[in-house]
Amino acid sequence: MKICIRSKTPMASLLLFSTLPAAVLGLIVASDTSLAAQTATPVPQPAPLAQAGAQVKPDTKPALPPPVQPGAPVLPPLPTAAAGPTIGEIVVLNNKLFSKEFIISASGHQVGEPCNEKTLDDMKVKLFATGYFGMHSQDVEDAVKVHSEEINGKCRVVIEVDENDSIKGINITGAGPIKPEEVQKLLKLKEGVVYNPNQFLRDTQEIQDLYTKRGYVMAFSQDSGIDEKGFLNVIIVVTRVSHIKIVKNHKTKRRVIIREMRTKEGDYYNRDLVQKDRIRLYNTGLFDEVLVEERSVGAGQIDLVISVVEKRTGTIAVGVGYSNRQQLVGRAEVTETNFRGMGETINLLWETGTLDSRSSVELGFTEPYLDRKQTSLGVQLYDKVIYRFSNTLQSSVANTNTSSSQYHEQRTGLTLTISRPLRENIRVALTGRAESVRTNPLNLDPASASIVQDGPIYSVGGSIVRNTRDLDLDPVTGAYQTFNVQVGHAQLKPPANLFLIGSVHGNVSFAKSSFEWRQYLSPTGPRPRNKPDADKSTVAVRVILGGSTGTLPFFEQFFVGGAETLRGYREDRYWGSNYYLASIEYRVPLARRLKGVLFLDSGDAWGGPYQEVHINGFTQGNFSPHFGIGPGIRVGTPLGPIRLDYGFGDEGGRFHFSIGNVF
Numbered sequence: 334m335k336i337c338i339r340s341k342t343p344m345a346s347l348l349l350f351s352t353l354p355a356a357v358l359g360l361i362v363a364s365d366t367s368l369a370a371q372t373a374t375p376v377p378q379p380a381p382l383a384q385a386g387a388q389v390k391p392d393t394k395p396a397l398p399p400p401v402q403p404g405a406p407v408l409p410p411l412p413t414a415a416a417g418p419t420i421g422e423i424v425v426l427n428n429k430l431f432s433k434e435f436i437i438s439a440s441g442h443q444v445g446e447p448c449n450e451k452t453l454d455d456m457k458v459k460l461f462a463t464g465y466f467g468m469h470s471q472d473v474e475d476a477v478k479v480h481s482e483e484i485n486g487k488c489r490v491v492i493e494v495d496e497n498d499s500i501k502g503i504n505i506t507g508a509g510p511i512k513p514e515e516v517q518k519l520l521k522l523k524e525g526v527v528y529n530p531n532q533f534l535r536d537t538q539e540i541q542d543l544y545t546k547r548g549y550v551m552a553f554s555q556d557s558g559i560d561e562k563g564f565l566n567v568i569i570v571v572t573r574v575s576h577i578k579i580v581k582n583h584k585t586k587r588r589v590i591i592r593e594m595r596t597k598e599g600d601y602y603n604r605d606l607v608q609k610d611r612i613r614l615y616n617t618g619l620f621d622e623v624l625v626e627e628r629s630v631g632a633g634q635i636d637l638v639i640s641v642v643e644k645r646t647g648t649i650a651v652g653v654g655y656s657n658r659q660q661l662v663g664r665a666e667v668t669e670t671n672f673r674g675m676g677e678t679i680n681l682l683w684e685t686g687t688l689d690s691r692s693s694v695e696l697g698f699t700e701p702y703l704d705r706k707q708t709s710l711g712v713q714l715y716d717k718v719i720y721r722f723s724n725t726l727q728s729s730v731a732n733t734n735t736s737s738s739q740y741h742e743q744r745t746g747l748t749l750t751i752s753r754p755l756r757e758n759i760r761v762a763l764t765g766r767a768e769s770v771r772t773n774p775l776n777l778d779p780a781s782a783s784i785v786q787d788g789p790i791y792s793v794g795g796s797i798v799r800n801t802r803d804l805d806l807d808p809v810t811g812a813y814q815t816f817n818v819q820v821g822h823a824q825l826k827p828p829a830n831l832f833l834i835g836s837v838h839g840n841v842s843f844a845k846s847s848f849e850w851r852q853y854l855s856p857t858g859p860r861p862r863n864k865p866d867a868d869k870s871t872v873a874v875r876v877i878l879g880g881s882t883g884t885l886p887f888f889e890q891f892f893v894g895g896a897e898t899l900r901g902y903r904e905d906r907y908w909g910s911n912y913y914l915a916s917i918e919y920r921v922p923l924a925r926r927l928k929g930v931l932f933l934d935s936g937d938a939w940g941g942p943y944q945e946v947h948i949n950g951f952t953q954g955n956f957s958p959h960f961g962i963g964p965g966i967r968v969g970t971p972l973g974p975i976r977l978d979y980g981f982g983d984e985g986g987r988f989h990f991s992i993g994n995v996f
Contacts, residue, residue, distance in 0.1 A: 421484070422489045439463050575636050576636045619670065691743070722903055764794045796815055809859065825838045873996065891911065899934050916935075929967075976995070
């Protein structure tokens with residue numbers, strides 16, 4: 334007599350089971366088996382009817398068996414029902430690529446185990462879950478079939494499989510911005526191995542993670558997978574920018590915004606690049622807010638909507654202020670940083686100070702885009718006064734031919750700067766300068782009066798800048814490095830009727846170079862993507878090194894001291910042909926547009942032919958670092974942050990007031 338046990342679990346359930354954890358799967362299979370066992374239990378038969386005439390009392394309790402007497406023989410237990418059949422043999426049919434041993438091992442069962450419906454279902458589930466079977470089956474029930482036959486008290490288990498094809502080749506299309514070779518490296522499925530849809534799903538997830546990590550948006554075509562010829566097709570659809578729409582711009586022309594963006598219509602859409610575009614738009618100084626919205630317009634297509642809130646770029650300022658260099662200052666300025674709506678800057682500045690009642694006039698113009706390569710041009714015309722040292726200069730020997738005791742430089746000239754980006758975050762510039770410099774005669778001894786020099790000066794310089802700051806005006810993360818080289822020539826002559834000792838005059842040539850590194854780090858991490866101008870605490874560090882060769886005019890030396898360099902000291906307190914400067918600041922937001930600062934500066938300038946000059950009792954010596962430390966306040970205004978610092982140095986403490994960040 335033959336008894337056949339067949340799996341009754343629908344394959345649709347197997348598909349579901351293949352995605353469940355093993356523990357859950359075991360629970361489900363166990364539940365189904367228990368139900369089958371319950372239905373297989375014989376239904377209890379009713380008790381035989383009582384004989385006629387017998388009296389039956391309801392609720393009569395059955396009599397208990399008599400107690401076993403000591404020494405009585407113990408009867409053996411009654412025999413239990415025999416256990417079910419066990420697996421005596423496992424046969425595999427239709428396998429071509431996989432060995433019998435592999436398939437039996439993958440089934441999770443072996444000869445000698447109980448042969449029942451639970452075992453057969455489990456073998457079927459585990460084999461299907463491998464992903465190697467069912468490629469040619471229209472009905473998933475035909476992917477793996479498991480049944481058994483009982484022969485002489487043993488089960489003969491038969492496994493029929495529909496093996497997937499081996500991969501004859503791999504085709505990757507639509508990879509777009511990422512090379513197909515790089516995509517193929519992520520595939521665990523290789524040519525010559527058996528196709529496995531489960532592994533292909535894992536491979537496609539790794540590919541998608543790669544695109545996402547690099548900022549791209551992509552999807553796979555529904556035709557991806559193995560075809561009837563055995564070729565594995567990986568069809569990628571990378572999203573492109575269909576259209577860029579600019580909204581809420583009233584003054585700024587659309588092309589001014591578009592030219593700042595590296596994202597262009599028709600390009601692959603990259604969220605990281607769009608974020609950098611937002612930063613570029615903020616760095617123009619034209620906008621208070623820049624928002625980006627994505628709008629899907631079809632498969633692999635997206636529209637970008639750039640919404641901007643423009644700043645007030647035109648200012649007229651008239652007022653009276655105080656400067657450490659000029660003391661009480663009258664000032665009038667007209668500035669437009671979005672001239673003609675083209676992002677051009679034009680400014681006119683007039684200043685007059687109480688020191689000697691001298692005036693300064695400056696006219697500047699900047700064209701940020703001369704051509705499609707983003708070449709910029711800056712022009713400055715000026716007739717300005719530069720006051721140094723911020724204190725009256727005196728000496729022990731008076732000179733009756735002088736009319737002032739305040740050293741200053743009257744500079745009249747022109748400066749041209751042309752710059753162009755080399756690559757992302759790197760820019761080079763070329764600067765030419767022609768000036769006529771006049772210094773006032775001073776009440777100085779003959780040795781110190783050598784700093785009084787007049788004459789024309791010409792120079793040309795080059796620089797290279799690498800800028801990775803997140804926001805130029807208020808950086809929180811990133812770095813800024815610049816290297817400058819300048820060569821020049823001056824024709825120096827002393828004022829008439831001035832007797833000098835050891836003077837530096839005549840034709841002199843020189844070369845100067847400097848390197849600056851700024852680094853920014855936020856203890857709480859970078860700014861969030863959705864708010865690139867958020868206020869955050871910041872640690873800012875700056876280091877500058879400079880040197881020169883040849884003979885420098887006194888007014889071309891490196892100067893250290895004051896609000897922009899070494900706080901806690903007088904303006905230009907130290908001078909020389911070489912210098913170094915190091916600063917660190919901790920900036921903490923206190924309120925909207927208000928920050929508190931703690932700073933530490935260190936610096937010095939030394940060397941050159943002017944070491945014997947005595948100014949108000951101050952002399953210069955060899956290299957000797959000086960330190961300044963103190964607190965400060967930054968108040969945000971449309972003209973830039975107003976800065977008030979108080980520094981403690983070797984020579985006491987000083988307040989410093991200016992506009993703009995130190996670095």
